[in-house]
Amino acid sequence: MDHDTAARTTLIRTASEAGSRVFATILTRSPISRIDIARQTGLSQAAVTKAVSPLVAAGLVDAPPATQRDGNPGRPAAPVSIVPDAMVMLGVKVNVDEVIGVATDLATNVLVSESRPLAAHDPGAATDAIAAVVSALEEALGDKTDAIAGIGVSVSGDVDTSSGVVRESAIMGWSDEPFGADLQERLGRPVTLENDVHALTVGEHWFGVGLGTESFAIVTIGRGIGSGLHLNGQVVTGAYGVSGEIGHLPLADPSRICPCGRRGCVEAVASTPAIEASLSAALGRDVGIDEAVQLAHAGDAAADAAFREAAALVGTAIATLVNLTGPELVIIGGEGVADFDLYDATLRDAFAAHAFGAAARCRIVVRPHTFQDWARGAAAAAIQSLVR
Amino acid sequence: MDHDTAARTTLIRTASEAGSRVFATILTRSPISRIDIARQTGLSQAAVTKAVSPLVAAGLVDAPPATQRDGNPGRPAAPVSIVPDAMVMLGVKVNVDEVIGVATDLATNVLVSESRPLAAHDPGAATDAIAAVVSALEEALGDKTDAIAGIGVSVSGDVDTSSGVVRESAIMGWSDEPFGADLQERLGRPVTLENDVHALTVGEHWFGVGLGTESFAIVTIGRGIGSGLHLNGQVVTGAYGVSGEIGHLPLADPSRICPCGRRGCVEAVASTPAIEASLSAALGRDVGIDEAVQLAHAGDAAADAAFREAAALVGTAIATLVNLTGPELVIIGGEGVADFDLYDATLRDAFAAHAFGAAARCRIVVRPHTFQDWARGAAAAAIQSLVR
Numbered sequence: 222m223d224h225d226t227a228a229r230t231t232l233i234r235t236a237s238e239a240g241s242r243v244f245a246t247i248l249t250r251s252p253i254s255r256i257d258i259a260r261q262t263g264l265s266q267a268a269v270t271k272a273v274s275p276l277v278a279a280g281l282v283d284a285p286p287a288t289q290r291d292g293n294p295g296r297p298a299a300p301v302s303i304v305p306d307a308m309v310m311l312g313v314k315v316n317v318d319e320v321i322g323v324a325t326d327l328a329t330n331v332l333v334s335e336s337r338p339l340a341a342h343d344p345g346a347a348t349d350a351i352a353a354v355v356s357a358l359e360e361a362l363g364d365k366t367d368a369i370a371g372i373g374v375s376v377s378g379d380v381d382t383s384s385g386v387v388r389e390s391a392i393m394g395w396s397d398e399p400f401g402a403d404l405q406e407r408l409g410r411p412v413t414l415e416n417d418v419h420a421l422t423v424g425e426h427w428f429g430v431g432l433g434t435e436s437f438a439i440v441t442i443g444r445g446i447g448s449g450l451h452l453n454g455q456v457v458t459g460a461y462g463v464s465g466e467i468g469h470l471p472l473a474d475p476s477r478i479c480p481c482g483r484r485g486c487v488e489a490v491a492s493t494p495a496i497e498a499s500l501s502a503a504l505g506r507d508v509g510i511d512e513a514v515q516l517a518h519a520g521d522a523a524a525d526a527a528f529r530e531a532a533a534l535v536g537t538a539i540a541t542l543v544n545l546t547g548p549e550l551v552i553i554g555g556e557g558v559a560d561f562d563l564y565d566a567t568l569r570d571a572f573a574a575h576a577f578g579a580a581a582r583c584r585i586v587v588r589p590h591t592f593q594d595w596a597r598g599a600a601a602a603a604i605q606s607l608v609r
Numbered sequence: 610m611d612h613d614t615a616a617r618t619t620l621i622r623t624a625s626e627a628g629s630r631v632f633a634t635i636l637t638r639s640p641i642s643r644i645d646i647a648r649q650t651g652l653s654q655a656a657v658t659k660a661v662s663p664l665v666a667a668g669l670v671d672a673p674p675a676t677q678r679d680g681n682p683g684r685p686a687a688p689v690s691i692v693p694d695a696m697v698m699l700g701v702k703v704n705v706d707e708v709i710g711v712a713t714d715l716a717t718n719v720l721v722s723e724s725r726p727l728a729a730h731d732p733g734a735a736t737d738a739i740a741a742v743v744s745a746l747e748e749a750l751g752d753k754t755d756a757i758a759g760i761g762v763s764v765s766g767d768v769d770t771s772s773g774v775v776r777e778s779a780i781m782g783w784s785d786e787p788f789g790a791d792l793q794e795r796l797g798r799p800v801t802l803e804n805d806v807h808a809l810t811v812g813e814h815w816f817g818v819g820l821g822t823e824s825f826a827i828v829t830i831g832r833g834i835g836s837g838l839h840l841n842g843q844v845v846t847g848a849y850g851v852s853g854e855i856g857h858l859p860l861a862d863p864s865r866i867c868p869c870g871r872r873g874c875v876e877a878v879a880s881t882p883a884i885e886a887s888l889s890a891a892l893g894r895d896v897g898i899d900e901a902v903q904l905a906h907a908g909d910a911a912a913d914a915a916f917r918e919a920a921a922l923v924g925t926a927i928a929t930l931v932n933l934t935g936p937e938l939v940i941i942g943g944e945g946v947a948d949f950d951l952y953d954a955t956l957r958d959a960f961a962a963h964a965f966g967a968a969a970r971c972r973i974v975v976r977p978h979t980f981q982d983w984a985r986g987a988a989a990a991a992i993q994s995l996v997r
Contacts, residue, residue: 238651263626265656379966389966436848450934453843459935460824463968466932471925471963472860483963537859544854545930546838547847575859575871578767578777580851 222410223367225280226308230370232279233607236272239264243272245608247282249427251328252300273301281307281327303327309365311358311372311410312600313351314417314592317342317392317444322354323596324362324369327604329428333361334593344398348407355408371411373603374404375420375595377445381462382606385414388462391480392445413603417595418465422449422456423605424598425552429588436548440467441555441590442535442564444493452546467538468492487538491531493557499527514560532564536571539585544577551583554590561587610798611755613668614696618758620667621995624660627652631660633996635670637815639716640688661689669695669715691715697753699746699760699798700988701739702805702980705730705780705832710742711984712750712757715992717816721749722981732786736795743796759799761991762792763808763983765833769850770994773802776850779868780833801991805983806853810837810844811993812986813940817976824936828855828927829943829978830952832881840934855926856880875926879919881945887915902948920952924959927973932965939971942978949975 222230233244242262247253250261255273259266276282284301305326313322321336335357337350351374359366378390385401387393401414415423422439439449446468450457457464468488469481479486480494489495493510500508500516503523508516516524539551553561565587572585610618621632630650635641638649643661647654664670672689693714701710709724723745725738739762747754766778773789775781789802803811810827827837834856838845845852856876857869867874868882877883881898888896888904891911896904904912927939941949960973 238648239653242651260626263630263650264652265627265659268653268656271653381967448933452840452845455841457840457934459968460937461935461967461970463966464933464935466965466968469932469963469965470929472929481965483965485963541858541860541929542933544857545836545852545933546845547849547852549848575857575873577854577857577869577871578851579769579849580847580854582849 222369226368226370229279229281229307230607232275232281236608239268240272240275241608243269244276244281245605247273247276247301247303248327248604248608251303253302254300258301277301279307280304305330306368308370308604309362309368310370310600310603311355312420312596312598312603313354313372313374314420314595314599315339315347315351315374315376315393316592319592320347320350320354321592321596322351322358323593323600324358324365325597325600329424329597329601329604331593331597332365333358334596335361336592342393342395344395344400344403347393347400348404351404352407355410369410370607371413371603372404372408373413373415373420373599373601373606374401375415375417375599375602376400377417377447379463380414380416380419382413382415382458383462385412387414389481413599413606415599415602416447416462416465417599418447418449419456419458420602421554421590421595421598422451422465424594424601425449426451426456427601428597429552429594434549436546437550437552438465438542438546438548439552439554440535440539440542442491442553442557443555446488446492446535446538446555448542450542450546450548452548467542470538470541472537472541473534487534491534491538496527496531499530500524503527514563517560517563528563529567532567533571535564536568537575539568540572540575540577543572543580543583544575547580548583551585553585553587558587558589610757614756614758617667617669617695618995620663620669624996627656628660628663629996631657632664632669633993635661635664635689635691636715636992636996639691641690642688646689665689667695668692693718694756696758696992697750697756698758698988698991699743700808700984700986700991701742701760701762702808702983702987703727703735703739703762703764703781704980707980708735708738708742709980709984710739710746711981711988712746712753713985713988717812717985717989717992719981719985720753721746722984723749724980730781730783732783732788732791735781735788736792739792740795743798757798758995759801759991760792760796761801761803761808761987761989761994762789763803763805763987763990764788765805765835767851768802768804768807770801770803770846771850773800775802777869801987801994803987803990804835804850804853805987806835806837807844807846808990809942809978809983809986810839810853812982812989813837814839814844815989816985817940817982822937824934825938825940826853826930826934826936827940827942828923828930830879830923830941830945831943834876834880834923834926834943836930838930838934838936840936855930858926858929860925860929861922875922879922879926884915884919887918888912891915902951905948905951916951917955920955921959923952924956925963927956928960928963928965931960931968931971932963935968936971939973941973941975946975946977
């Protein structure tokens with residue numbers, strides 16, 4: 222980290238609450254006038270001007286000189302903007318078979334991207350793969366490496382961000398793993414560990430379709446089934462770091478046992494491995510998800526039934542989430558949306574059957590996030606962690 | 610409304626966003642120092658002092674003169690307090706067989722309380738009963754009647770607070786009922802219509818055990834089953850006015866049809882009428898809830914089974930709520946808690962079986978809200994509606 226980046230990081234971390242709020246508002250809404258910042262934050266214009274000034278001096282925020290026309294330098298109506306180049310953040314998503322990393326600027330624009338396969342699932346192998354991705358990103362960044370402020374890393378499961386511990390990750394097979402601290406030591410950079418769907422939710426609020434909406438949920442389908450909630454303008458992280466565990470709502474028949482050990486979880490029926498297991502049992506042979514998709518598209522009754530069962534349960538789970546939290550928008554993502562035609566009608570029917578009253582007005586949209594988007598979400602979560 | 614009350618109401622309603630935030634903070638945390646208000650709101654101390662000043666001038670907030678000892682009048686560390694007597698608010702809870710009303714001061718202390726039976730369920734009968742309760746409250750208030758700023762009315766169901774329409778209330782049998790506007794015309798006072806559990810959640814944040822906790826849920830059991838969510842320091846109202854509909858989560862067998870028309874709702878099994886119906890079917894005769902409780906306490910197997918089925922489903926529903934939103938605390942209320950011994954162990958076992966990871970640390974406490982508490986919640990919601 223060069224001197225400028227260190228000074229900027231310190232400035233953000235040690236800002237007053239008003240200063241943090243002003244910076245967070247500029248980050249997510251840049252360009253924005255000081256008047257609008259005051260409106261968004263509830264601060265006086267004088268307080269906003271006072272908070273903006275050190276950000277400008279540190280090169281984090283750009284306040285353009287007044288135009289010839291109004292001849293009134295620094296007038297509050299002139300918009301201020303984030304300086305994207307002021308900092309570089311790395312974001313890494315750990316998948317079950319691959320590690321994907323991006324380097325972004327302060328506006329979460331992706332500068333470079335790298336990935337490495339993950340042959341084994343133990344934390345050591347994941348650390349090695351992340352270190353290799355980070356090295357490759359650093360090489361690709363060249364001179365900009367000095368501007369790296371830290372790394373956001375996102376993993377599926379119950380992640381305690383404050384301590385950097387992965388408490389439980391069924392997909393990775395980890396429990397009580399001090400992954401954040403180990404990574405930080407290995408990489409020599411600040412590491413922010415986050416649940417992957419929470420990180421995607423933070424990212425979606427910044428750069429995605431959720432932008433401007435105060436209440437939305439992301440629901441991801443595929444190998445795991447997760448969700449992230451953004452209500453009243455804030456991500457819901459849970460008092461104990463757990464929230465959005467839509468894959469572990471007890472909506473399925475209790476005879477279906479989830480890999481997590483609980484009965485009747487949504488994932489026990491609707492995850493990719495559950496669809497594979499259900500179809501394999503029906504056909505009496507091992508069927509992978511790619512073949513399952515082909516069979517369903519070809520009209521195979523057993524494959525069709527397996528996807529319908531999964532889709533109905535996901536639609537019911539979304540109705541459950543919507544009845545409880547009433548968002549304006551649900552964004553469906555995850556690798557399963559590549560074959561969303563197999564889910565669409567059944568999922569929406571089940572949602573309609575169980576959504577309560579006006580909550581049913583919630584729009585459901587599908588968004589095929591790339592793995593880069595997930596890594597970008599990890600970078601966004603790390604940028605956000607500087608502010609809070 | 611006398612001149613003072615009208616002026617105070619106008620001042621609150623037309624305050625800047627900073628002014629509103631300062632007043633809301635004083636309302637819920639009074640007495641509080643200006644320094645702590647600045648900390649809570651993120652405003653500068655100068656902005657807080659500026660916002661407090663008109664509230665003091667209008668008699669809404671008390672800023673005591675400095676003590677002899679420090680001799681520094683108006684120093685920011687001296688706490689400011691709400692003036693409870695500055696305003697009176699009425700709160701009314703509409704039950705299926707009774708209307709309960711309270712008059713509270715600005716700190717939601719109950720001044721007087723009145724109730725009237727509700728013989729019929731149509732909106733006209735409810736309006737008559739509310740008018741009678743309001744008249745009785747006014748008489749009891751005497752001179753203080755002039756200080757009434759408005760009325761909060763809470764009803765079970767899907768309530769659109771902004772338009773004052775009860776969109777759907779299964780318990781009352783109403784749909785798309787412009788109840789708020791009709792009441793306002795009848796009473797000649799501003800009416801704030803709210804979902805009853807949302808109102809109780811607002812009240813609980815102010816005067817209840819949830820105070821100081823940024824994330825809690827209230828779950829009510831009894832004739833209806835509802836919930837209210839308070840996350841990240843704010844009540845979750847839902848983008849379309851619906852949230853916390855825990856009674857209509859599709860967690861029961863689809864063969865169980867809910868009075869709302871949907872299949873598998875929690876209320877279809879766990880509400881008081883559902884317990885009555887289930888036990889009546891088992892015993893081949895009509896059994897009311899009081900007899901059901903007696904039979905269960907006497908060890909009757911069928912009654913025991915009916916309560917266990919209800920308790921297991923409520924526990925499963927609480928786990929669902931907790932897995933999604935991760936609160937620190939769940940408060941169980943509603944008239945059903947009078948017989949909570951019949952629910953306790955089974956409910957907690959079901960919660961433990963389905964709560965995910967660290968979310969399971971959420972504490973579950975029982976709080977026997979009186980109907981007065983519900984009415985007080987309606988008054989709190991009306992006070993809050995002045996601010997927002």
